[in-house]
Amino acid sequence: MPHAHAFESTADHTAHVSHPAAELVCSLHSYDRSDTASADLTTSTMNEVVNTLHHYGQDLSHNHHNALQSVIQTMADMAEGSAERRVYVSSLDPGMGKTTSLIVFLRQLMRSHIHQDVAVLVCLSRKAEIERIVEDAGLDEVDFAVLTRDEEVNALSSTPVGEARVLFTTQQMLLSRLRGGRFESCPTFHYQGLPREIRVWDEAMEPGQVVMLSSDDIGGLLGFLRRVSADFADKIDDLMERLRKADIGSLFRFPVLEPEVLQRAVAMLGDDRRTAHVEALAELSDQEVRVASGWGSQRVAVLAKTLLPEDLAPVLVLDASARVRETYKLWNEQRGGLVYLPTATKDYSPLTIHFAKKGAGKSSWEQGGVALAEMVAEMRCRKLEERCLIVHHKADRHLDVPNLVSTALGPDASANTSFLHWGMHRATNEYADVPTVVLAGTFNLPPSHYLGLAHASLGLPMATTIPEDVVKRVELGEHGHAVVQAVGRGATRGCSGGKCLPGDVYIIAAAGSGIEAALRDWFPGATVKRWYPANRPALTGKVAQAAAFIKQRLKDDPVGPILFQDVMDHIGCRDRSNFNRTVRGNELFKLWLSDKGLVEVKLPGIRGKANAFQAELPLFAAAGVEFPPDVQGSKI
Structure with missing residues (x-):
């Protein structure tokens, strides 16, 4: 079940990007420190960051320097208890030092005698990222703890969670433990009985949870549910029929569904893929949803819900694609409570993007995979002597893109080719030296999901009709989010003098997606060319x-x-x-x-x-x- 979100809007929230009134200032603890404590922490961290980036060949421009300093200053303000209750978003492009700034700040904070009582919560998208940051930060085991569902990852430190000044966890762990409650009331994430002052959210913070359930999903549960409760299955059967007959765009009220039956069903299913559909039924019980279209006569129930509590703020979000996503912009325009930190957009003039106007969603690959694989192989073979990364749809029982492409390439080209599926295309430096990246199709969500994201971004109930052009803005922004992150895995992730390192990107996407027209905005300065397959015969x-x-x-x-x-x-x-x-x-x-x-x-x-x-x-x-x-x- 796709996720998204964050904070409930309040009457206090405004769309200001400057600091608001003094009554919103957050002070979780009382501090008796010198006025220079925050400045000293910021300066020492910034000096080490500059030296580190210089070691890796990055000379910072004035804007780049200011953008990184704003990231560090925000964390220092949290350490001092002077950060306002806001979501602070840094949208520096991949490879420009956001994560480096976090790592160096953690080291400097641990060394600061003035801040010995200050604790940090770092939420990451994947467990592999926790392992990388723990290794790079070089913290003493006594200073950090790890909280995930993976005991092997947790074993990176034996320090109890409540006694470690730095706690690394996954975003999903935070969501599951909070369960809609207040952050300050959840002792799991406290340090010595009090909420951690510094909160960092690495990668995308979604504007809300989007719950979707189709009439087909409901129908697929009927046989199983009859074994749980025949009466309950009859109720679900009626629900499916009413949803399938509902008008597209209409409002639909889900009945109250017995939680004990749903809980019993989840327990019986275990890891079955239908478990997510039963959990969605529980989320939609007694809720008013918007009806969206599906394939044929299929209908999809859509609900947007808040997930993260308002009191998680102040929180720093490090999201390289925030500048292209409409979710943040709508959030800022309508709900407020969000601050864009200064940024410095990378100059992509050394990048050439080759765009192929082809439908390449998962269904297209399932039905025409051989032809699409040959197209990808042709793209890859343009520079056969160089390493290449191919980003593709995740394999399942119907589709295996790496196998199709490898077959089209042959063993010689395959040996120097790496594959990475959508969903794993963020927050990895493993391919930072790869000059050619091929996006073998783009990461498409169902249209109903974009509708839900629009509601969540604006903080509006499903009963409110949202203009279609706003939903289209969200959809295109989510395409930008995926494309920027995927392209940022390759050599263009590097930065020298404010410019990305040279590279070529090949993108296959449908004409109606709007991606081609947006590429120059997403990658300022890049050369965008139309790409055509060679010697393709006409239909006859x-x-x-x-x-x-x-x-x-x-x-x-x-x-x-x-x-x-x-x-x-x-x-x-x-x-x-x-x-x-x-x-x-x-x-x-x-x-x-x-x-x-x-x-x-x-x-x-x-x-x-x-x-x-x-x-x-x-x-x-x-x-x-x-x-x-x-x-x-x-x-x-």
């Missing part, structure tokens, strides 16, 4: 006729399904098996469908495992975005 015969018919139908209704039978009738094909072999099975036709952002879907009441073509990005199609004409291959 019945295949060309089928494509022409589908293209015309898309003009009339960009989001509506196009039945196989309608295509067959148009091209005069009466035999389904012949249509499947000569049209649907044609690799060029599959690539053409991918160009248009189309995938095969199953509509209810019609025979066949798949029986229609439909746009993979319905949110953009519903907004009236017309698919552009072909730029390569078929001249239909």
